[in-house]
Amino acid sequence: MSDHDVIASLPKVVLHDHLDGGLRPATIIDIARETGYDGLPTTDPDELETWFFDAANSGDLPTYLTTFDHTTAVMQTREALVRVTREAVEDLAADGVCYAELRYAPEQHLRNGLTLQEVVEATVAGVKEGERAVADRGGRIHARLLLCAMRHADRAAEIAQLTVDNHGEHTPGEGYVVGFDIAGAEDGFPPENHREAFRILRENLVPFTVHAGEAAGVESIAGALAQGARRIGHGVRIYEDFEATMGGIELGRTASYVRDNQVPLEVCPTSNTQTGVCDTVADHPFNLLYDTGFTLTVNTDNRLVSGCTMTSEMIALQENFDLEYWQLLEFTTNALDVAFCPQPLRLELEQQVIYPAYAALGEQLGGEGVEVDGVETLSGAGDDAPLGGHGGGFAGVLGLHGHGGPGAGGHGHGDGVDEMSMDRLKAELEELGLSLDDEADGADGADGPDGGTDA
Numbered sequence: 001m002s003d004h005d006v007i008a009s010l011p012k013v014v015l016h017d018h019l020d021g022g023l024r025p026a027t028i029i030d031i032a033r034e035t036g037y038d039g040l041p042t043t044d045p046d047e048l049e050t051w052f053f054d055a056a057n058s059g060d061l062p063t064y065l066t067t068f069d070h071t072t073a074v075m076q077t078r079e080a081l082v083r084v085t086r087e088a089v090e091d092l093a094a095d096g097v098c099y100a101e102l103r104y105a106p107e108q109h110l111r112n113g114l115t116l117q118e119v120v121e122a123t124v125a126g127v128k129e130g131e132r133a134v135a136d137r138g139g140r141i142h143a144r145l146l147l148c149a150m151r152h153a154d155r156a157a158e159i160a161q162l163t164v165d166n167h168g169e170h171t172p173g174e175g176y177v178v179g180f181d182i183a184g185a186e187d188g189f190p191p192e193n194h195r196e197a198f199r200i201l202r203e204n205l206v207p208f209t210v211h212a213g214e215a216a217g218v219e220s221i222a223g224a225l226a227q228g229a230r231r232i233g234h235g236v237r238i239y240e241d242f243e244a245t246m247g248g249i250e251l252g253r254t255a256s257y258v259r260d261n262q263v264p265l266e267v268c269p270t271s272n273t274q275t276g277v278c279d280t281v282a283d284h285p286f287n288l289l290y291d292t293g294f295t296l297t298v299n300t301d302n303r304l305v306s307g308c309t310m311t312s313e314m315i316a317l318q319e320n321f322d323l324e325y326w327q328l329l330e331f332t333t334n335a336l337d338v339a340f341c342p343q344p345l346r347l348e349l350e351q352q353v354i355y356p357a358y359a360a361l362g363e364q365l366g367g368e369g370v371e372v373d374g375v376e377t378l379s380g381a382g383d384d385a386p387l388g389g390h391g392g393g394f395a396g397v398l399g400l401h402g403h404g405g406p407g408a409g410g411h412g413h414g415d416g417v418d419e420m421s422m423d424r425l426k427a428e429l430e431e432l433g434l435s436l437d438d439e440a441d442g443a444d445g446a447d448g449p450d451g452g453t454d455a
Contacts, residue, residue, distance in 0.1 A: 019104035021302025085126025103146035156197035178340035235265035268301035
């Protein structure tokens with residue numbers, strides 16, 4: 001069995017997937033024909049799929065976002081919203097996703113007379129239809145919704161209240177609306193522009209994530225944290241708050257906070273290559289952030305526009321950074337641990353879906369079974385084990401080798417920068433435009449917390 005087949009078969013969790021960025025090309029064409037929308041560049045499904053991918057590879061976020069003009073144009077009726085949402089759930093399930101948080105901006109779907117509440121109810125209906133369709137085929141997926149406000153507009157407080165009104169089982173959202181986000185052009189539209197929206201959410205105990213650290217830098221991430229964001233969408237430009245010295249990497253104030261408080265980053269590798277964060281996945285700061293101790297999750301962002309799936313994202317990371325299967329499990333449990341759904345569902349998916357699948361993979365590849373919290377998994381057989389890597393195999397990520405895991409306070413890998421080779425560190429920093437100082441001036445500590453520098 002190839003690595004592709006293995007990864008495709010494993011259960012996955014995606015937290016950052018835009019509903020309007022993952023439509024099927026044939027569906028766009030169908031709805032455009034039914035609704036009279038004549039703005040598509042082509043009505044051939046294969047050509048349209050290629051057009052979206054090519055148009056997205058502009059290297060900057062504003063141009064990338066223009067591709068959504070076509071997808072949102074065909075998402076203006078209840079029937080279209082139900083269909084698009086149902087198909088998104090089905091497509092994610094076909095990719096092995098067992099839990100997904102789909103996000104969209106209700107304010108972008110009002111052109112044909114729908115109200116904000118009607119938009120929400122249509123997407124809830126679509127999620128329910130999608131889950132039922134998957135279950136009827138013998139599969140299983142749980143999908144939830146995040147409502148986005150467009151950060152360049154002035155409706156964030158209204159969308160925040162809409163989220164509050166639909167948050168919880170005993171609301172029109174029926175438990176499917178689990179959080180809030182701000183999206184759209186990031187640079188020039190900082191999170192603090194929407195203080196009122198975040199106040200409404202905080203006071204009503206509704207969790208939220210914020211797009212930050214993609215088109216704008218560290219100040220955008222700091223602004224999101226100051227407003228109370230539980231997760232950061234993208235966040236990869238946090239490396240700009242690193243300082244390299246002969247003594248290693250020192251983190252600035254914001255980077256230290258994100259790492260030390262395990263604020264999850266919703267990393268979308270392929271999308272980041274399209275919006276100018278990096279040129280290729282090989283150039284992505286993913287490995288630097290991982291080795292420095294940040295809590296990372298792997299996500300698609302926009303499956304149509306970025307031409308990716310969760311399987312392809314994991315394969316790209318595996319191929320470029322020599323990741324082991326146990327590390328893919330780590331990123332999966334990282335995501336589930338910080339999902340906005342209720343804790344009982346998170347535990348159920350971990351114990352009934354994710355851990356058993358990885359345990360079965362270990363048995364298939366010849367690993368020795370070890371029981372953890374009632375789940376058999378691979379033992380830490382060292383670097384030569386079939387799925388070993390980093391001396392711990394699955395045992396490492398499950399807490400048998402000092403890595404956290406169930407009952408041990410999380411799933412952090414815990415390798416830290418002390419174990420990074422200097423040559424590897426230099427190479428990764430040079431790829432990001434950073435370099436080590438000639439003198440280890442900062443090795444003895446600096447002004448920031450934990451010996452880091454303020455930024």
